[in-house]
Amino acid sequence: MKPINIQEKFTKFSKNWHPHQIAVVDDMQVILAKVKGEFVWHSHEDEDELFQVVKGTLYMQFRDRTEVVKEGEIIVVPKGVEHNPCTKKGEEVHVLLFEKLHTAHTGNVQHEKTQTHYPEI
Numbered sequence: 001m002k003p004i005n006i007q008e009k010f011t012k013f014s015k016n017w018h019p020h021q022i023a024v025v026d027d028m029q030v031i032l033a034k035v036k037g038e039f040v041w042h043s044h045e046d047e048d049e050l051f052q053v054v055k056g057t058l059y060m061q062f063r064d065r066t067e068v069v070k071e072g073e074i075i076v077v078p079k080g081v082e083h084n085p086c087t088k089k090g091e092e093v094h095v096l097l098f099e100k101l102h103t104a105h106t107g108n109v110q111h112e113k114t115q116t117h118y119p120e121i
Contacts, residue, residue, distance in 0.1 A: 006032065006054060010094055012121045019097065019105065021118040031097040031118060036087050040114070042107040043082040047100045050076050051085070056093035059086050 009022050009032055016036045023030040035058070051058065051074060058069040060077065061084040069075045077083050087093045106114045 006096065009121055010034070010054070013119075016092065017113045018115055019118045020121045022121060024101065025098075027101050028098060029101050029118070031099065032121075033095050033097065034092055035085060035095060036090065036092045038086045039084055040106045040109055040111045041082060041084045042109040043080055044077075044099075044103055044107045045080055047103045048076055048079050049103065050074055050098040052096040052098075054094040054096055056087065056091050058093050058095060059088060060084075061086060 004022055006022070009020070013020055013032075014034070016034050017039060019031040019033040021029050021031055032054075041061075051060070051069065053069050053071050053073055055071055057071065058075075060067045060069055060075050063082055067075055085095075104114075105116065
């Protein structure tokens with residue numbers, strides 16, 4: 001039960017698209033990730049995901065539109081909705097995610113970017 005300095009935690013890792021767990025709240029986890037470029041089209045059949053942009057601008061692509069999520073904003077992706085987060089112009093974006101502990105990184109999609117373990121920092 002101590003404060004967690006999010007900015008300090010971001011200094012602990014450098015790889016893009018490799019989430020790190022910073023806290024657990026009941027059956028939910030709080031994750032930090034650095035993202036750059038395109039991710040993977042995927043969905044989570046039984047879980048919602050909350051993304052908060054801590055630094056930069058995230059482009060959340062949906063099949064029918066793209067939502068621009070700016071620093072300090074959040075977006076919730078409802079369960080079952082196909083999405084693909086990305087960044088533009090080589091920008092590295094820092095995001096905080098809130099999702100269930102058992103949420104698969106890329107849903108049912110297996111890809112070279114898929115991670116199965118989120119290190120705790």
